[in-house]
Amino acid sequence: MLLHDESPLAVEERERAFLLGTYNRTPFHPRSGRGAHLFDADGKPYWDLLGGIAVNVLGHRHPRLVKTLRDEATGLLHISNLYYHPAQGLLAERLVRASGMLRAFFCNSGTEANEAALKFARLANPGRSHVVALKESFHGRTLGSLSMTGHDAYREPFAPLVPGVTFIEPNDVAALEAAITEETCAIFLEPVMGEGGIIPLDVDFLAAARKAADRTGAILVFDEIQCGLGRTGTMFAFEQTGIVPDAVTLAKPLGGGLPLGAVVIGPALDGFVKPGHHGTTFGGNPLACRLGAIVFDETRKLLPRVQTMGDWFGNELRKLQARSSAIVDVRGSGLMWGIELDRPASAVARELLAHGIVVGTAREKVLRLLPPYVTPKKALSEFIGALESVLGVTTEKAA
Numbered sequence: 409m410l411l412h413d414e415s416p417l418a419v420e421e422r423e424r425a426f427l428l429g430t431y432n433r434t435p436f437h438p439r440s441g442r443g444a445h446l447f448d449a450d451g452k453p454y455w456d457l458l459g460g461i462a463v464n465v466l467g468h469r470h471p472r473l474v475k476t477l478r479d480e481a482t483g484l485l486h487i488s489n490l491y492y493h494p495a496q497g498l499l500a501e502r503l504v505r506a507s508g509m510l511r512a513f514f515c516n517s518g519t520e521a522n523e524a525a526l527k528f529a530r531l532a533n534p535g536r537s538h539v540v541a542l543k544e545s546f547h548g549r550t551l552g553s554l555s556m557t558g559h560d561a562y563r564e565p566f567a568p569l570v571p572g573v574t575f576i577e578p579n580d581v582a583a584l585e586a587a588i589t590e591e592t593c594a595i596f597l598e599p600v601m602g603e604g605g606i607i608p609l610d611v612d613f614l615a616a617a618r619k620a621a622d623r624t625g626a627i628l629v630f631d632e633i634q635c636g637l638g639r640t641g642t643m644f645a646f647e648q649t650g651i652v653p654d655a656v657t658l659a660k661p662l663g664g665g666l667p668l669g670a671v672v673i674g675p676a677l678d679g680f681v682k683p684g685h686h687g688t689t690f691g692g693n694p695l696a697c698r699l700g701a702i703v704f705d706e707t708r709k710l711l712p713r714v715q716t717m718g719d720w721f722g723n724e725l726r727k728l729q730a731r732s733s734a735i736v737d738v739r740g741s742g743l744m745w746g747i748e749l750d751r752p753a754s755a756v757a758r759e760l761l762a763h764g765i766v767v768g769t770a771r772e773k774v775l776r777l778l779p780p781y782v783t784p785k786k787a788l789s790e791f792i793g794a795l796e797s798v799l800g801v802t803t804e805k806a807a
């Protein structure tokens with residue numbers, strides 16, 4: 409009977425009938441996983457080089473996550489933020505100590521983290537509502553975060569949005585300096601832009617943002633929802649730049665696969681947020697925070713691996729680029745890579761899927777890789793081989 413049929417065809421049919429069509433799903437049915445492997449409904453293995461879009465940093469079925477889930481299953485799954493529970497403080501202490509910042513607030517998602525950071529910036533800068541953000545940035549889908557997202561197609565159907573956002577080109581120092589004034593409440597930047605196609609921001613640009621924020625009192629927020637928590641080889645991407653923001657927003661891997669986001673604030677925001685200013689029913693869920701502490705501790709151990717694997721993989725990608733005229737550019741570090749192609753990336757991603765490799769895309773022509781930190785070299789080598797065969801034997805560029 410259809411109601412209990414979980415075959416791929418029945419799953420797709422039921423979704424078509426009963427779900428809102430917000431996603432253009434690929435007909436791929438992962439049902440289980442282990443480490444960097446996913447297995448589809450027929451048991452076929454795939455290398456998971458997208459990691460649930462930067463979420464599954466410890467791979468699938470990580471023994472410590474599984475054990476904690478089992479241990480906590482008979483504990484409190486929810487308590488409300490009216491009362492105390494050890495889990496939030498344990499994770500907050502880790503985030504605060506590692507970032508050198510002061511305090512954390514927990515929510516459920518990336519977009520909520522940016523909403524909260526925007527509200528906190530308003531509290532610190534009463535009467536100021538101007539925000540500077542970047543073209544092709546992505547900060548989330550709720551109205552505040554969407555208002556700061558520099559992708560017209562995402563914003564336009566929902567206009568009018570929160571007013572007062574100026575979008576400038578990434579890495580344009582002159583435009584940044586001109587845009588930030590005494591009226592600016594906050595500056596939102598992704599140190600490595602994810603949805604925008606894996607665009608690392610220049611240290612000079614971040615330094616100029618820091619200087620302009622200091623000059624005007626604007627709050628500098630780094631959205632590390634995609635590039636943070638070990639992704640680029642350090643716990644926070646900003647550590648590699650020497651530029652410290654006033655707040656950093658986190659989500660994606662933070663809850664070990666459960667919904668969890670955070671804003672970690674520094675001195676410029678300390679003392680402004682009072683009881684009643686902000687809150688959430690589910691944010692900082694005990695189970696998600698328990699998993700978060702494990703994600704944090706395991707990630708810290710994996711950082712050297714992310715760095716060395718990233719250096720090796722970057723070299724391999726550049727060698728492939730030298731062999732293939734279909735590759736226009738290779739950008740990234742650690743285990744966050746964008747491969748810009750001369751053709752639509754979605755068709756290439758579909759072909760890679762047929763080769764047993766899951767990758768993502770960004771913008772029209774960028775393949776996006778955000779694999780688990782436990783991904784073996786073999787998986788990345790197989791990806792290089794598969795990509796080369798999918799792109800076909802292309803002209804020798806050196807000739």
Ligand SMILES: Cc1ncc(COP(=O)(O)O)c(C=O)c1O
Pocket residue numbers: 517518519520522546547548549598602603631632633634635659660
């Ligand atoms: C940099 C960045 N900020 C914010 C978000 C929004 O996060 P969420 O989908 O959890 O709301 C994303 C999601 O892709 C992101 O990559």
